[in-house]
Amino acid sequence: MSRVFKGRPVVAGAISCEAVVSHGGFNTLASFQKSALMKKKQVICSDQNNPDLYNKLLTGKAVCLPQTIGSTTGGMVLHAVSAMGIAPAAMLFSKHIDSLAAAGVILASVWTGSKIVAVDLLGDDFLEYVKDGMTLSVAPDGTVTVDGE
Amino acid sequence: MEHNMRLTPEEEAILNGEQGESLAKVMKTLVLYGDAFGAEKFVDVTGPSHLVTSFGLNVLKPVFAIMDELIAGGVKAKMPFTVDPRPDFANIESGLLENLVFKKIMYGMQEAYDAQLAKLGLKNSNAYTCTCYHEEVGNIPKYGDILSWAESSAVVYANSVIGARSNRNSGIIELFGAILGKVPFFDLLTDEGRQAKWVVEVKTSKLPEAQVLGSTVGMKVMEDVPYVKGLGQFLGSELTGGVKDYLKDFGAAAASNGAVGLYHIEGLTPEAAEKGEGLIAEGAKTYVIDDAELDRVKASYPVIWKNKETKPVRCFIGCPHLSYRQLDDWVKKFGAELQKQGKTKVGMITVFTAAPDVIERFKTENMDAYGKLLRYGIKLSGFCPLMYMNNPLAEKKPVITNSNKLRTYTSARYYTDDEIVAIAVKGGF
Numbered sequence: 398m399s400r401v402f403k404g405r406p407v408v409a410g411a412i413s414c415e416a417v418v419s420h421g422g423f424n425t426l427a428s429f430q431k432s433a434l435m436k437k438k439q440v441i442c443s444d445q446n447n448p449d450l451y452n453k454l455l456t457g458k459a460v461c462l463p464q465t466i467g468s469t470t471g472g473m474v475l476h477a478v479s480a481m482g483i484a485p486a487a488m489l490f491s492k493h494i495d496s497l498a499a500a501g502v503i504l505a506s507v508w509t510g511s512k513i514v515a516v517d518l519l520g521d522d523f524l525e526y527v528k529d530g531m532t533l534s535v536a537p538d539g540t541v542t543v544d545g546e
Numbered sequence: 547m548e549h550n551m552r553l554t555p556e557e558e559a560i561l562n563g564e565q566g567e568s569l570a571k572v573m574k575t576l577v578l579y580g581d582a583f584g585a586e587k588f589v590d591v592t593g594p595s596h597l598v599t600s601f602g603l604n605v606l607k608p609v610f611a612i613m614d615e616l617i618a619g620g621v622k623a624k625m626p627f628t629v630d631p632r633p634d635f636a637n638i639e640s641g642l643l644e645n646l647v648f649k650k651i652m653y654g655m656q657e658a659y660d661a662q663l664a665k666l667g668l669k670n671s672n673a674y675t676c677t678c679y680h681e682e683v684g685n686i687p688k689y690g691d692i693l694s695w696a697e698s699s700a701v702v703y704a705n706s707v708i709g710a711r712s713n714r715n716s717g718i719i720e721l722f723g724a725i726l727g728k729v730p731f732f733d734l735l736t737d738e739g740r741q742a743k744w745v746v747e748v749k750t751s752k753l754p755e756a757q758v759l760g761s762t763v764g765m766k767v768m769e770d771v772p773y774v775k776g777l778g779q780f781l782g783s784e785l786t787g788g789v790k791d792y793l794k795d796f797g798a799a800a801a802s803n804g805a806v807g808l809y810h811i812e813g814l815t816p817e818a819a820e821k822g823e824g825l826i827a828e829g830a831k832t833y834v835i836d837d838a839e840l841d842r843v844k845a846s847y848p849v850i851w852k853n854k855e856t857k858p859v860r861c862f863i864g865c866p867h868l869s870y871r872q873l874d875d876w877v878k879k880f881g882a883e884l885q886k887q888g889k890t891k892v893g894m895i896t897v898f899t900a901a902p903d904v905i906e907r908f909k910t911e912n913m914d915a916y917g918k919l920l921r922y923g924i925k926l927s928g929f930c931p932l933m934y935m936n937n938p939l940a941e942k943k944p945v946i947t948n949s950n951k952l953r954t955y956t957s958a959r960y961y962t963d964d965e966i967v968a969i970a971v972k973g974g975f
Contacts, residue, residue, distance in 0.1 A: 407582050422768050422805060427955050433605050434652070434936055445850050446954060464769060466805040468955070469598045469696035472716025473609055480608035495769060495805065496733070499582040500716030507575045508612055 398545040402523040406539040407494050408502045410514035413534040414486045416527050416543070417458045419449045422466030425497060428455065429474050432483065440483050459487040459535070461527045464495040475501025480509045487535055490517035491524040516541060551580045551730065552587050560726075568619025572722045579719060580730025588728035589735065591694050593687040593710065594669070595623060595724035596678045598696035599717040600630035601933055602656030610655060612718060613662040616725065623667030623724035628678035628685040630697055630930060631867070631899070632656065637927035639895050644939050652937055666721065674928060675901030677794065677867040679703055682903035689816055692735060694723025698807075699798035699866040699951065705808040707785065707793050709816035711735045714807040734807050740771060740817065741827035742810055747834045748776030754840055755962045756792045757950040760799025762843045766833050769805040773826050775812045783813050787871050798866045799950035850957050851944050858944040861892075861970040862931035862958065864899030865949035873900055873908050873926075877915045879963070880922050883971045891923040893973020902928040932956060946970070 424444045431443035439456040450460075465471055475498065478484040484505070488498060494517040502515040516539045526543060527533065533543045553561065561577060563570040580588070599609060633653050635645055660671075669685070676697050678685035687693055687710035695701050695712040696719070704710045713734050715723065723729040733739040744767045748754065763772055781789050793811065800806035810818035810825050817825060863876060876898060884890060898919070900908070905926055909916050919926060931947065934940055935956035945958040946966055953960040961969060969975060 424954070430936055430955070431941075434603070435938060436605065445848050445957075464805070466768060467698070467802055469698045469701065469714055469720075470717045473599060473606070473718050476718065477606055477608045481605075494582060496579075496583070496714050496719075497716045497805075499579055500719040503575055503578045503582070504612075504716075504718055507571060507578065508615075509608060 400526055400543050400545065402519045402541045402543070404489070404516040404519040404539040404541060406537060407499060407515040407517055408506050408512060409537040409539070410512055411535065411537050412486050412514050413532065414457060414459050416461050416531045416533050417450060417453055417455060417529050418524065418527055419447055419460065419462040420524060421447060421449065422464055423447065423450070423460065423462040424467035425465045425471035425474050425501070426468040429478050433474065433478055433481065438483065440478060455485050456483045457486050459489055459533055460485045461489045461524060463492050463524060464490060465498040469497060471497030472500025472504060475513065476504040476509065479505035479511045479513055484513050487514040487516070489519055489523070489535070489541060491519050491521055493517055547574060549577045549581055551577050551585055557588060566619050568616050568621055572621070572725055575719070576722055576726060576730060580732065583730065583732040585730035585732040587731050589692050589731045591624070591692055591723055591727050591729055593691040593693050594625040594685050595627040595693065595720055596685060596695045596697055596700050597627055597629040597717065597720055600632050600674055602653050602659035604652065604654050609718060610659060610662065613666065617662060617665050621725050622665070623721070624727040625724070626667050626669040627724055628669055628673040628675065628683060629663060630674065630676050631928055632660070632674040633933065634927045634929035637925050638897050638929055638934060639925055647937055647939055667724070672902040675867050676700055676930065677869070677901055679708065680869055680901055680904055682870065682907050683901050692729065694720050694729050696720035698801035699794070701807055702797035702801045702809065703794055705734055706797055706810070706815050707790055714805065740808060740825065742773035742825050743767070743770040743827050743830050744772040745826060745830050745832045746772045746774045747832065748774060749834055749836045750840065751837055753780035756795040757799045757948060758840050758844050758962070759835065760796040761803040761950040762835055762840060763809070764800035764802070764804025764806050765843065767804060767806060771808050771810070772806065773810045773812065773818065773830070777811055778813045781814060785814065787869070789814070791869050791872050794866060794869070802951040802954045847953060847960055849959055851959065856944050857974040858894060858946045858959070858969065860895045860897070860943060860945045861966060862897050862899065862945060862947045862949065862952060863966065865931045865947065865952045867904070868898055868900040870904050870907055873898060873904065874912060874915050877919050879967050880924065880971065881918055883967045884922060887971050889971060890921070892970050894970055895925065896923070896970045897925040897927055897931070899927050899929055899931055
């Protein structure tokens with residue numbers, strides 16, 4: 398059984414991919430820095446303080462999160478991994494998007510032409526329902542359909 | 547392009563490319579950014595910017611490409627800006643292999659990036675520090691200034707300790723605001739956005755370690771604004787130099803362990819002193835911090851060394867960069883500990899980090915302390931410990947620090963000020 402959540406598209410797009418879920422704040426720099434600095438072909442989350450995502454693959458996934466936290470390099474890091482082709486396919490926020498994540502997805506869209514689909518305001522229910530490995534599809538109007546277990 | 551922000555005719559013209567393609571893209575980025583937060587308009591930036599991106603990391607080529615595009619488009623920051631620390635290989639005692647990795651593999655684009663920064667309006671060649679607000683550096687905003695800043699520790703300091711107004715801008719976005727001389731008006735720029743959604747009651751038996759208290763607050767309130775009560779009994783009601791240093795370290799931990807961009811300290815920080823509990827939003831939640839809560843948080847920090855008992859080889863003190871006062875204090879602290887342990891030199895590579903301008907002053911105006919620092923075997927650098935740690939060689943080394951920010955982003959292990967001086971002098975646990 399699938400469930401539908403309605404959010405607000407910040408960077409609109411249609412995409413279908415697998416979810417990875419962070420219930421706490423997602424620290425962009427801490428998560429991406431190791432794989433990015435070592436020019437890996439995929440990003441494995443290196444944030445030791447994130448028990449949900451530490452050591453998990455982020456590239457091509459839909460990262461489901463409340464907001465991003467941490468260093469103000471966050472947006473720039475998102476922009477860089479997007480340009481390198483190793484970014485998540487989508488970032489789906491239960492809360493309002495934060496300033497760092499917004500910067501990252503907008504910079505990627507305006508300056509590199511690459512796209513990280515971003516939808517925010519999906520609500521706490523979304524983050525409670527979605528689990529690692531679930532397949533979800535995002536529509537350009539911000540509708541997120543999550544395939545159930 | 548369609549947008550919701552209300553633009554002036556001049557802003558609309560920039561967006562439409564009448565002042566060049568580069569500036570149009572800068573404007574488009576900031577309009578989309580403002581729209582994402584429901585900003586109705588732009589407001590003028592009234593003070594110099596501070597940028598977070600200071601490292602010519604090869605991996606940041608997409609950022610350098612933007613810089614090139616801006617320079618080619620003939621744009622520049624409206625006021626000279628400061629920027630985070632640059633690499634300093636000479637003063638941190640790194641090995642040949644490390645130097646090779648730093649210079650050739652990691653920071654191969656440093657010189658080119660320094661040149662880009664200069665062309666875009668960097669204040670001077672010493673303007674590399676995360677603590678631009680120290681008097682020696684001189685990028686000190688005024689109360690109420692509208693800023694386009696990044697660097698989480700600097701933003702939270704400017705907002706909280708000075709009472710200026712900056713959002714937690716990302717790298718590149720802050721540069722765009724500096725170039726345009728305008729920023730979208732939302733969140734921490736507005737009175738409403740500066741209201742506290744948390745009341746934090748500090749009920750500890752003594753002044754908490756700034757870095758642990760900041761971490762505890764950040765992990766709880768995340769991106770919200772806290773109004774902190776109970777610190778006045780320890781810090782008093784005056785923003786002395788020492789109090790500012792404490793709040794610098796507290797804020798950096800709150801910003802990196804959470805996403806705090808502004809905090810109010812009852813009776814102490816400028817807005818709290820002026821407006822008091824009027825800054826607390828209706829329905830604000832309460833969080834009580836006592837000794838047990840601080841102990842719980844400190845014990846929760848993960849240690850990711852392969853062998854937790856291994857002997858540390860390096861100690862970093864100064865993330866964020868130390869003030870002139872703190873440098874002097876740390877030299878005294880190490881002197882006392884060396885005497886206590888009957889030693890003349892530190893037992894491991896120990897590096898203090900501070901702004902180049904602060905180091906220059908320390909070397910010239912406090913020669914006695916500087917001489918002691920050298921005799922104790924302590925290094926003094928303008929480097930960023932965080933960036934030193936972010937390479938395959940350094941990250942495997944057991945490094946200790948008193949910085950909760952450094953702990954958060956690297957494999958460095960956190961110790962309190964008193965703990966770390968004892969370990970660094972002894973050369974182990």
